[in-house]
Amino acid sequence: MAVDLLTLAFQRPHIDWHGIAPELVLLGVGALITLVDIVFLEKARPITAALAGLGLLATAVPLLTLAADGTDRVMFDGAYVVDEFSLVMKAIFLLSAYVVVLLSTNYVAEGDYWENEYYGLLLASVMGMVMMASARDLVSIFVALELLSIPAYLMVAWRKRDLRSNEAGLKYYLMGVFASAVMLYGMSLLYGVSGSTMLDDIGTAVAAAGSSVPVVTMAIVFIVAGFAFKVSAVPFHTWAPDVYEGAPTPVTAFLAVASKAAGFVALLVLVLVAFPSASDVWEPLVWILAAASMTVGNMVALRQTNVVRLMAYSGIAQTGFMIAPLAVAGHGGGSADQALSAVVTYLAIYAAMNLGAFAVIIVLARKTGSAETTSFAGAFHYAPGLTVAMTIFLFSLAGIPPLGGWFAKFEVFRVLATAGEPWGYVLAAVGAVNSVIALYYYAALARRMWADDAPDGDHAPVPMTPSLASALGICGIVTLAFGVAPQLVARFTDVTLAALGG
Amino acid sequence: MTALAALEGMDRLTSGEALVAQNVAFAIMAITMVVAALRMVTTRNVVHAALYLVVVLAGVAGQFLLLGAEFVGVTQVMVYIGAIVVLFLFGIMLTKGSFGEDDGVSSEKRLMAGLVGLLVFGVMAAALVDSFEDAEVAREAPSTTAEVSDSIFSTYIVPFEAVSVLLLAALIGAIVVARKD
Numbered sequence: 182m183a184v185d186l187l188t189l190a191f192q193r194p195h196i197d198w199h200g201i202a203p204e205l206v207l208l209g210v211g212a213l214i215t216l217v218d219i220v221f222l223e224k225a226r227p228i229t230a231a232l233a234g235l236g237l238l239a240t241a242v243p244l245l246t247l248a249a250d251g252t253d254r255v256m257f258d259g260a261y262v263v264d265e266f267s268l269v270m271k272a273i274f275l276l277s278a279y280v281v282v283l284l285s286t287n288y289v290a291e292g293d294y295w296e297n298e299y300y301g302l303l304l305a306s307v308m309g310m311v312m313m314a315s316a317r318d319l320v321s322i323f324v325a326l327e328l329l330s331i332p333a334y335l336m337v338a339w340r341k342r343d344l345r346s347n348e349a350g351l352k353y354y355l356m357g358v359f360a361s362a363v364m365l366y367g368m369s370l371l372y373g374v375s376g377s378t379m380l381d382d383i384g385t386a387v388a389a390a391g392s393s394v395p396v397v398t399m400a401i402v403f404i405v406a407g408f409a410f411k412v413s414a415v416p417f418h419t420w421a422p423d424v425y426e427g428a429p430t431p432v433t434a435f436l437a438v439a440s441k442a443a444g445f446v447a448l449l450v451l452v453l454v455a456f457p458s459a460s461d462v463w464e465p466l467v468w469i470l471a472a473a474s475m476t477v478g479n480m481v482a483l484r485q486t487n488v489v490r491l492m493a494y495s496g497i498a499q500t501g502f503m504i505a506p507l508a509v510a511g512h513g514g515g516s517a518d519q520a521l522s523a524v525v526t527y528l529a530i531y532a533a534m535n536l537g538a539f540a541v542i543i544v545l546a547r548k549t550g551s552a553e554t555t556s557f558a559g560a561f562h563y564a565p566g567l568t569v570a571m572t573i574f575l576f577s578l579a580g581i582p583p584l585g586g587w588f589a590k591f592e593v594f595r596v597l598a599t600a601g602e603p604w605g606y607v608l609a610a611v612g613a614v615n616s617v618i619a620l621y622y623y624a625a626l627a628r629r630m631w632a633d634d635a636p637d638g639d640h641a642p643v644p645m646t647p648s649l650a651s652a653l654g655i656c657g658i659v660t661l662a663f664g665v666a667p668q669l670v671a672r673f674t675d676v677t678l679a680a681l682g683g
Numbered sequence: 684m685t686a687l688a689a690l691e692g693m694d695r696l697t698s699g700e701a702l703v704a705q706n707v708a709f710a711i712m713a714i715t716m717v718v719a720a721l722r723m724v725t726t727r728n729v730v731h732a733a734l735y736l737v738v739v740l741a742g743v744a745g746q747f748l749l750l751g752a753e754f755v756g757v758t759q760v761m762v763y764i765g766a767i768v769v770l771f772l773f774g775i776m777l778t779k780g781s782f783g784e785d786d787g788v789s790s791e792k793r794l795m796a797g798l799v800g801l802l803v804f805g806v807m808a809a810a811l812v813d814s815f816e817d818a819e820v821a822r823e824a825p826s827t828t829a830e831v832s833d834s835i836f837s838t839y840i841v842p843f844e845a846v847s848v849l850l851l852a853a854l855i856g857a858i859v860v861a862r863k864d
Contacts, residue, residue: 194837201841208848215855257838295859305852312845324842328849335856341864350860374814395810 200254200263202243203271204311210236211304218297226296230286230648233300237279237307244272259379260318265676269525270314270446272673276655277439277532278307283652284536284543285431292429294339302332303435310443317454319368319378322447323361326411329443330357333436337428349427356410356420364407370400371455380455388458401462404451405470411444414504415473418497425493430546433489434539437496438532445503445528452507453517453678460511468508468604474501475615483622488542488552491622495578496535498619502593503527505608509600516600518677523592526674530577530585530663537656538574540649541567548643554626559635564643568630570657575623577660580616585663588670590616705749712749716742733771740764754828 198205214232217225247254247268254263281303289296309329316322334357338350372378374396375386387397410417425433452463478498485491503524510520542552544567549556561568577584580591590612597609663670716739723735740763747756835843 191833192837194840196840204841208844211848215851257841260838261841298855298859302852302856305848308848309845312841316842318838320839321842321845324845324849328845328852331849332852332856335853335860338860341860394814396814399807399810 194257197254197256197263199243199247199250200256201261202247203240203275204308206240206243207236207304207308207311210239211301211308214297214301214304218301226290229297229300230282230290233304234279234282236304237275237282240311241272241275244268244275259381260321261315262317263315264678266449266521266525266678267314269529269673269676270442271311273442273529273532274307274310274314274439277442277536278303278310278435280536280540280652280655281431281435281439283648283655284434284540285429286648287547287646288429288431288543289339292340294341294429299336299339302336306330306332306336306435307439310439310446313443313446316447317380317450319372319380319383322451323365323368326361326364326443326447329440330361330411333432333440336432337424337436339429339432340427343427345427346429347427349424352420353424353428360407360410360417363403367400367403367407370396370403374400380450383455384457387456397459398462401456401459402466405448405463405466408444408448408451409470412441412448412500412504413493413497414470414500415477415497418474418478418500421497422490422493425496426487426489426552430489430539430543430552433492434536434543437492437539438535441496441500442528442532445524448504449507449521449524450678453510453521457511457517464508464511464604467504468608471501471505471508471608472611474498474504475612476501479615479618479622483618485622486554488554488557488626491554491626492535492538492542495619495623498615499531499535499578501615502590502612503531505593505612506596508608509597509602509605512600512602516596519596519599521678522671522675523596525676526592526670527589529670529674530589530660533656533659533663534574534577534584534586537653537660538571538578540652540656541571541574544643544645544649544653548641554629555636557626558629558633560630561632562635563640567643567653570653571630572627573657573660575627577664579620579623581620583661583664585660585670587664588667591667709746709749712742712745729775730772733768733775736771737764737768740768754831 210232213236214229217229217232247263253265256262282300285299285303289299306329309325309327309332313322313325313329316325334350334354337353338346340346371383371387374390374394375383377383377386390397406417410420413421425437428436452467456463475498478494478496478501482491482494482498485494506520506523510517545557545560545564546552548564560571573584577586580586580589594609594612597605597612719735719738719742723732723739726732726735740759744756744759744764747753747759
């Protein structure tokens with residue numbers, strides 16, 4: 182035995198340093214912020230936000246060189262893959278996080294919250310997301326999920342002196358670990374069936390096992406349920422409104438966009454790489470999630486009087502749209518590729534318009550100190566530019582041309598309608614009805630801002646800061662550009678997964 | 684499920700297959716674990732519940748050892764029994780004024796919860812028996828600690844490094860949230 186151990190020489194893994202350069206840069210920036218915090222303590226506060234923002238932009242540089250290089254890189258026996266899909270998703274994560282840093286700059290400094298630590302946790306969470314985009318085995322996916330979730334649980338509770346924030350943090354944490362546990366159990370069953378953690382091998386094993394094996398079905402249901410929590414799809418959405426309302430608003434924006442996108446990344450990769458042959462299990466499941474999320478999200482959003490809660494329910498409804506293409510992604514012939522690019526397109530556009538809407542909410546709440554819809558009344562009289570911006574974002578979320586959201590919805594409907602399945606048409610019809618309902622409450626909020634009068638006749642201008650202005654600018658330009666010239670976004674988001682042989 | 688597996692163990696025992704001692708040990712541990720798990724959720728004393736949890740977790744560690752996975756078994760003891768349950772006990776003692784009897788748990792939803800639990804148990808047991816009924820653990824090639832460490836530092840090096848970032852982030856965040864200011 183001792184001889185065996187000696188002869189069992191350790192194989193040094195081949196590491197493609199270029200391939201993992203984005204993660205390494207991000208790790209370096211995170212370490213730098215932690216170090217600056219330790220050395221300079223409170224004196225570092227003015228620079229950490231800038232450091233975090235610059236670090237996120239610096240991380241995008243290796244992404245560009247990888248994209249220019251253009252070859253799919255497979256590392257660690259297939260556990261870590263850099264392909265088109267992962268590069269585009271990493272870019273979405275980094276840009277969303279950059280906008281979140283811009284939104285946080287004044288919010289965190291003025292609220293007298295722990296600032297250096299905040300950006301450290303934010304970067305850790307982004308690192309989990311960036312990892313998730315490349316992870317192609319169960320261990321990496323699970324660790325990435327926890328790395329992006331645990332800092333988020335803590336950031337939700339960052340307004341320590343506010344009971345609602347404490348409650349939100351605890352609620353998010355408890356629901357989150359419960360969902361993780363269910364998902365982990367599903368993963369362990371998959372490992373039991375296939376004897377491997379690599380998604381490729383699991384795909385082979387699931388295909389070999391046939392579609393009617395109860396354990397495989399159970400594993401898929403558990404895993405999809407776990408990620409349905411992450412993307413806040415009905416019926417796993419109950420945490421979202423309370424958490425969104427209690428969390429610091431920039432963190433809410435982060436959860437609504439980046440964290441949701443990360444959940445989708447994992448869902449897409451698992452469903453399309455590990456379970457392509459079990460589509461008769463997950464297609465109906467996704468169908469129900471999509472239809473229920475759209476309908477319940479919109480119905481409840483109609484009754485909301487708080488803008489952040491409204492955005493939470495609207496986000497649930499948008500999840501329904503985003504997940505819908507997956508309901509018809511399982512019958513070969515390029516249907517998986519089409520669904521993949523439809524979801525990625527939606528995620529990119531949704532990130533811009535939703536972050537934009539949250540930026541306006543943060544700016545306006547700086548003046549009104551409240552996120553009730555009534556306090557947004559008459560914003561046009563003292564902040565015409567902001568009102569126009571909010572109208573653009575709201576109508577984009579509703580899917581009105583020529584704004585970005587139009588193209589996102591169009592892609593979803595195109596995939597549903599061209600699948601040639603009766604259930605696809607039904608889902609498209611459900612989506613169409615829901616688009617109309619959604620327009621009602623988005624337009625109602627916009628009308629209140631344009632037509633009503635300010636609640637107490639207070640027409641003082643809104644205090645604006647450079648970082649908030651640039652966040653608004655980035656989101657506005659992207660939303661408009663993607664709507665006017667959809668081929669722009671289509672060029673980026675027409676992605677393929679390396680494992681799909683694209 | 685565990686009872687079924689235990690019966691199966693007895694079955695093998697009588698049919699003269701090898702590994703008799705292992706099957707007996709498995710049955711004893713499994714029965715102990717089931718009893719302790721039931722007591723854990725039915726006892727009204729939180730401290731007792733935590734101690735029953737120790738028994739269950741020790742049983743899990745023993746099962747790992749039986750399967751020849753000594754690294755996972757020892758980790759189970761160190762992490763779960765050594766750290767997590769001790770943390771539970773500290774948590775109970777530091778946060779509750781009077782620990783001990785706790786009957787404040789609402790029982791109105793007990794029936795519903797029990798039904799859901801039974802249903803899930805039934806479905807999972809049926810599915811697991813269906814798939815793994817005839818599966819046998821390979822007698823050769825138990826995964827040695829050396830192999831585990833090799834795979835951590837080759838195939839799983841990225842998640843391994845990520846876990847260290849995760850722990851640091853969780854630590855910093857927990858201090859910020861927990862400290863008085």
